[in-house]
Amino acid sequence: MAYPKAVLSGALAAELSASGSLVLADLEGTVSGLREGDSAKRNAAIASAADLGAAGIGPVGDLVGSTDPKASRAAHAALEAIVHKSTRQGARSEARMVASELAKLLTASHPLKTRAEAAHLLGMVGGAPVVPALAAQLSDPALREEARLALERIPDKSAGTALRSALKTAPADFRPALEQSLAHRASSFRTIGLARKAQ
Amino acid sequence: MASQSKVSRRDFIAKSALFAGLPYIIPSGVLAQPGRPGANDRISIGHIGVGGMGSGHVHADAVALCDVDQGHLADVAKRVQGKPFLCTDYRRLLERKDVDAVMIATPDHWHALQMVHACQAGKDVYTEKPTCRTIEEGQAMINAARRYGRVVQVGAQGRSTSAGHAACTYIRNGQLGKVSRVEVWHPESMGEGSWGQEGPAPASLDWNLWLGPMRWREYNPSICHFNFRWLMDSGGGFIRDRGNHALNIVFWCLNLDGKGPVSVKATAEPYEDAVYDAPKRLHATWTFRDPDLTVTWDQPGKSYNGIEWGERFVGSRDTLIVAGGDGGCDTEQKAKDFRVTAGGVEVPRSTDHRQNWLDCIRSRRKPIADIEALVSVVTLPITALIAARLGRELQFDPAAHRFVGDEEANRLLSEPYRAPWRLDGV
Numbered sequence: 101m102a103y104p105k106a107v108l109s110g111a112l113a114a115e116l117s118a119s120g121s122l123v124l125a126d127l128e129g130t131v132s133g134l135r136e137g138d139s140a141k142r143n144a145a146i147a148s149a150a151d152l153g154a155a156g157i158g159p160v161g162d163l164v165g166s167t168d169p170k171a172s173r174a175a176h177a178a179l180e181a182i183v184h185k186s187t188r189q190g191a192r193s194e195a196r197m198v199a200s201e202l203a204k205l206l207t208a209s210h211p212l213k214t215r216a217e218a219a220h221l222l223g224m225v226g227g228a229p230v231v232p233a234l235a236a237q238l239s240d241p242a243l244r245e246e247a248r249l250a251l252e253r254i255p256d257k258s259a260g261t262a263l264r265s266a267l268k269t270a271p272a273d274f275r276p277a278l279e280q281s282l283a284h285r286a287s288s289f290r291t292i293g294l295a296r297k298a299q
Numbered sequence: 300m301a302s303q304s305k306v307s308r309r310d311f312i313a314k315s316a317l318f319a320g321l322p323y324i325i326p327s328g329v330l331a332q333p334g335r336p337g338a339n340d341r342i343s344i345g346h347i348g349v350g351g352m353g354s355g356h357v358h359a360d361a362v363a364l365c366d367v368d369q370g371h372l373a374d375v376a377k378r379v380q381g382k383p384f385l386c387t388d389y390r391r392l393l394e395r396k397d398v399d400a401v402m403i404a405t406p407d408h409w410h411a412l413q414m415v416h417a418c419q420a421g422k423d424v425y426t427e428k429p430t431c432r433t434i435e436e437g438q439a440m441i442n443a444a445r446r447y448g449r450v451v452q453v454g455a456q457g458r459s460t461s462a463g464h465a466a467c468t469y470i471r472n473g474q475l476g477k478v479s480r481v482e483v484w485h486p487e488s489m490g491e492g493s494w495g496q497e498g499p500a501p502a503s504l505d506w507n508l509w510l511g512p513m514r515w516r517e518y519n520p521s522i523c524h525f526n527f528r529w530l531m532d533s534g535g536g537f538i539r540d541r542g543n544h545a546l547n548i549v550f551w552c553l554n555l556d557g558k559g560p561v562s563v564k565a566t567a568e569p570y571e572d573a574v575y576d577a578p579k580r581l582h583a584t585w586t587f588r589d590p591d592l593t594v595t596w597d598q599p600g601k602s603y604n605g606i607e608w609g610e611r612f613v614g615s616r617d618t619l620i621v622a623g624g625d626g627g628c629d630t631e632q633k634a635k636d637f638r639v640t641a642g643g644v645e646v647p648r649s650t651d652h653r654q655n656w657l658d659c660i661r662s663r664r665k666p667i668a669d670i671e672a673l674v675s676v677v678t679l680p681i682t683a684l685i686a687a688r689l690g691r692e693l694q695f696d697p698a699a700h701r702f703v704g705d706e707e708a709n710r711l712l713s714e715p716y717r718a719p720w721r722l723d724g725v
Contacts, residue, residue, distance in 0.1 A: 139571045139572035140571070143569070143571055146569065150690075169494055169496075169497070169574065170494070170572075173574060173576075176576070177569060177576065180688070184688055184689050184690060184707075185690060187689060187707035188689075188690070188691055189691075189705075195707075216515075220514065223710070223715070224707060224710055224711065225707065245514075245515070245717065245718065246514070248715075248718075249514060249715040249717070250715075252715040253710055253713075253715055255706065255710070276718065276719060277718035277719070280716070280718055280719070280721050281715070283721070283723075284715070284716075284721070
């Protein structure tokens with residue numbers, strides 16, 4: 101089934117079409133299902149969401165910010181499912197597209213809950229290409245903590261550079277948090293298992 | 300002056316206490332080498348988290364109580380003699396020199412941080428299960444215990460039961476032959492239908508402190524207090540709760556402490572209609588090498604003898620069932636009747652988990668559920684939840700404590716802490 105044109109940018113549609121590895125799911129139907137009051141329909145939508153791939157990130161992500169707690173919870177689960185599935189072996193390009201779509205949700209035009217969840221998930225799936233988008237949020241008091249946590253988790257060294265750079269301009273009350281992230285990245289925990297220095 | 304010098308420091312403090320009308324109670328921190336109570340000294344205990352399970356840990360002679368919920372503090376303080384020190388921030392409790400040891404019974408996301416800080420403050424520790432939320436936290440906890448020379452018991456009470464001891468002795472003496480499979484079964488996680496409503500926390504609850512290192516979320520009465528277990532950030536479902544008890548018995552009986560799986564696969568099903576994000580149903584399989592072994596967790600799974608949850612050891616000659624795995628565990632009569640013959644394997648015995656901890660504080664020996672052993676155990680729930688989340692089988696290197704060839708999985712071995720909380724010095 102084809103994606104509705106309204107939700108796909110031309111570039112993304114072309115990439116999806118070219119990759120051939122993505123299962124094209126019914127995006128509108130799934131998003132509508134996530135809004136259902138009926139739990140069985142909601143859960144069916146969650147179960148099918150993982151196959152939406154990058155195209156599902158935007159519409160499902162915005163639903164995370166819904167004031168309906170059931171729709172928000174369902175969207176949260178669906179978003180996680182899309183993200184985690186994209187990290188499977190041999191699907192690097194899909195993971196990159198998913199991360200790229202998540203980064204678009206960081207901007208202030210989206211509900212805060214959506215932005216926070218996008219940042220959280222970027223910590224799990226994001227790489228160097230999304231570091232600038234996360235770094236930009238370090239100056240936003242509403243999202244800086246989630247952005248910091250995400251950057252702390254991204255192994256690419258550009259994430260550390262972004263945290264260090266933010267230290268120069270961050271307000272005094274946020275600097276200790278940035279230092280905390282830098283310390284954690286530098287600590288031997290990055291090589292868990294080789295850290296048993298006390299023994 | 301000469302006569303004064305003949306009065307020992309111990310006598311002087313004891314008599315001073317009597318004259319002052321205080322109970323004849325002397326915190327060991329005053330008497331013995333700092334952090335090392337003498338054989339006859341009383342061990343003064345402070346409690347961090349006194350609701351639920353933590354409430355049961357508090358004895359009348361507790362010297363300090365801490366809880367982020369003033370209601371818990373007020374309730375439990377009534378059962379304590381004298382006037383215990385009360386606080387909502389555990390760091391105030393750890394500063395006290397009259398506290399020798401602490402019992403931690405907070406939600407999962409606090410265990411590692413509070414245990415490490417307690418070790419750094421020179422306190423011996425009893426911490427409830429699950430040991431921790433992440434592989435990184437587990438390594439930090441082991442390092443803290445060893446670096447600061449603390450005795451750390453985990454609340455894996457199955458190791459202090461006669462039935463657990465009987466099962467362990469029976470299996471370690473080869474009565475089942477070579478054990479190649481262990482099946483653990485458990486009912487679904489609880490709380491279906493709970494949604495609650497986000498809003499301000501009650502005035503008696505310090506919500507920011509309840510969250511601590513956990514990423515921010517709004518208060519919801521459906522997750523606090525007991526139901527924190529059904530959130531991934533603070534609980535992880537039954538596999539990290541009773542699963543730790545069950546898997547603790549598996550590790551103990553098969554002498555697996557310090558070892559770990561080489562692969563894990565898991566599938567999870569969510570709650571149908573609830574605010575919770577931990578699995579409601581979960582099926583996991585871990586594979587071990589040396590010994591070659593498969594351990595399965597089925598939630599729900601086939602129940603044996605009508606037992607709600609337990610473990611079934613499958614050996615080349617026989618099988619053995621252990622019911623439960625916590626302080627109320629039981630096993631089959633054949634294991635209870637077994638007696639070790641000359642040259643057989645004697646398993647260390649503890650009949651009281653708390654007392655074993657106190658005895659070890661005095662002797663400075665490792666307790667029956669030492670932190671290192673229980674970090675091995677919690678590796679199973681942690682890796683299963685990651686495998687379920689990612690929806691794929693994962694290879695694990697138990698020596699390096701990392702997944703093999705899966706960067707995204709390795710990112711989940713630690714969880715960044717919300718500021719200002721951090722694991723330092725370990």
